[in-house]
Amino acid sequence: MWPGLRCHPAIVNQSRTFAPSGPSFPFASIPPATYFGHATRPKFPAGKSTDCPVPYFDHNATAPLHPAARAAWLDAADRLWHNPSGLHAAATRALASLEDCRERLADLLGCDDPRRIVFTSGATAANNLLARHLARTAATDAVAILSPLEHPAVHAAFGTNFSGRxxxxxxxxxxxxxxxxxxxxxxxxxxxxxxxxSVMAAGNESGVLQPWQAIAAACRLRRIPYHTDATQWLGKLPASGLGGCDWVTGSGHKFGGPRGVGFLVVPAEATFFGDVGGPQESGRLAGTENLPGIAGMVAALEARDRDASATATRGAGSRDAAIDFLRRQLPAAVVVSGGADRLWNTLAILIPGADSRKMVAALDRAGIEASTGSACSSGTASAARVVAATAGWFSFPPESTFGMVRFSAGPETTAAEWIAAVGALVAFVSSDSKAPRVALG
Structure with a gap:
């Protein structure tokens, strides 16, 4: 058994502490995690104590449902379950609520015209709608310029609709x-x-922030449409200003909204239409709108956006303290995009010679929920996109292999939980004879 975190029965409330055991573990005690006032969701190996909390470090994959989103969803599902396209009074009330959500989202994004917003089933659907529309309306020899870091929902959508272009x-x-x-x-x-x-606002893998405002301005000067996938930016940094981009896509469940709902912002002058077969979304996207999901998404974004700046400052401090600890304990570790501004909640770490899946499995056994790409080999197609795109800048030995772990926290994640997560990784890597403990070259 590798030395690291072990479930300890002492964790039941804020007055009691998580006391990890094992000689290599680098700190004495960790207060239990709390989300919205209660302990993180428990998860335990067979036969282990049921008092052990699970710090959740996979917010970039999906975030827990925010209480405001839950309340808004339940209210809309209870009172406004009617079809907004109907002609009777109850349907009219549902339509009024739908348009109120559209106006509130427009205010958050800084869109002058709420009609620019098309509600979708998520960011993947929105990115596909965008790519299909552009392929249909652009010249047959037109190209699409993408960053190499785009989410597969963007890369695949444009690759399919702009094949070879x-x-x-x-x-x-x-x-x-x-x-x-x-x-x-x-x-x-x-x-x-x-x-x-198309250049995303913030990276899902390393959290790297792109200069989307400046890119939007440069594209505007050249009269070239600009799209930003703001899925990771939203709910973590202020949304204001995103409406200045021509096209914006987002997804509710990344910031505490329900799953299965997102949006696409279209240019005010665009004649846009997606799926056909109904009059919904002003004739631009057929299909009955998911009003409870939309209400929940907007409520969650309002709640998160309200404190976004303060949360970013506090969260970055906790993450950076964990990075300092990582560098002291494991000099061989590489922080991906470590020299750039990044999302306050995201830390992607490369470990030379390690296996990504084994690291994530070890973290899970230690009570830490994190994520990873596949085991990375620098410069190859199997690597995480950000690693493959930046590998040429580094003097890694030929055929060098890496494991990658991504920690992505939430607004309620504590500084102690950050240290716990990184400490568990250090403990496992220190026990793995294949992973070097000193910096390369």
Whole structure:
């Protein structure tokens, strides 16, 4: 058994502490995690104590339902369950609530015209709608310029609809797409029309922040449509200003809204239509709107956006303290995008010689829920996108392999939980003879 976290029966409330055992564990005690006033969801190996909490570090995959979202969902499902497209009074009330949600979301994003917002079943659906629309309306030889870090929902959607016409921009050593690189990529298209430039607002893997405001302005000067997938930005940093982009996609469950609901922001002047077969969304997307889900999504974003700046400051401090601890204990570890501004909640770590799945499994046994890409081999297609895109900047030995772990916290994650998570990783890697403990080269 590797030395690391063990479930301890002392954890039942805030006045009691989590006391990990094992000679290599680097700290004395950790207060239990709390989310919305109660202990994190318990999960235990067979035969282990049921008092052991599970710090949740996979918010970039999905976030727990925010109480405001739950309340809004239940209220809409109870009072406003009617079809907003109906003609009777109850349906009219549902439609009024739907439009109120649209206006509130527009205010959060800074959209002057709420009609720019099309509600969808999520960001994947929105990205596919966008790519199909652009392919249908752009010139047949038009290209789409994407960053190499885009989520598969963007890459696959554009790859399918712009087959052979997707151009990837370069990035710097931290995975940032500078504005001059975007301009140079456009210039390199040799006169071919550009249907769209798509650069995400914040990375899902390393949390790297892109200069989306500057890219939007540069594209506007060249009259080239700009899309940003804001899925990871929303709920973590202030949403204001995103409405200045031509196209924006987002998903509710990433910031505490219900699953199965998202949105697409379209240009005010665009003649956009997606799926056909009904008059919903002003004739732009057929299908009865998920009003309870929409209400929950907007309520969650309002709640998270209200304290976004303060949460970011506090969260970054906790994450950075964990990084300092990591570097002292495991100099070989590489913080992905470590030299760039990143989401306060995200920490992606490369461990030379380690196995990603084994690390995540070990963390899970230690009571830490985290995530990873597949085991990374620098510069290969199997690597996480941000690792593959930035590998050329580093002097890694040929054929070097890496394991990657991503921790992504929530607003309620404590500094002690950050140290617990990184400490559990250090404990496992220190017990793994294949993983080096000193910095490479």
């Amino acid at each position: 997707v151009v990837e921009s370069d990035v710097d050593r931290d995975g940032v797409v500078p504005v001059d690189v975007v301009n140079a990529t456009q210039d390199a298209c040799a006169g071919r029309p550009v249907a769209c430039v």
